[in-house]
Amino acid sequence: MHGPVQLFTVIALVSLPTVMYGGYALSGVLRRGDLTEKQRGLFRAGHAHAGVLLVLALAALQLVQHGGLGDTARWIVCFLLLFGVLAQSGGFFLAMLRTRLGMGVTTGGAVLLGAAMLLTAYGIAFP
16 A cells, blocks of 8 residues: 555544544533534534544545556545545534534535545446
8 A cells, every 4th residue: 555545544544533532522512411402413413424434435545545546536536535524524513503504514525525436436447
């Protein structure tokens, strides 16, 4: 493993403990009752999406590594995955403050992740 796939695999692996800590923080916030029901739901959604999407990114990075994409396309997929995960999950946290903007960021993240998945599929289908 080398290049963008190696770098972004390390970024995803280092990010996972922050999501794990977020689960711990979530339990404390829920115990204290500092948030409204809507805010609690958005906090849970952001945290859950972050964890699941990081695991998805790790799986996709392995496919990118073994697919037929060139180096430039690999960099593009890696950046799409990174910013897609950040936007998709981060949008839920932003929605705790500004619902409309947060949901727009979440939707943008979904579009980025979709593009990353399609490029990855292309690299697998046409090596």
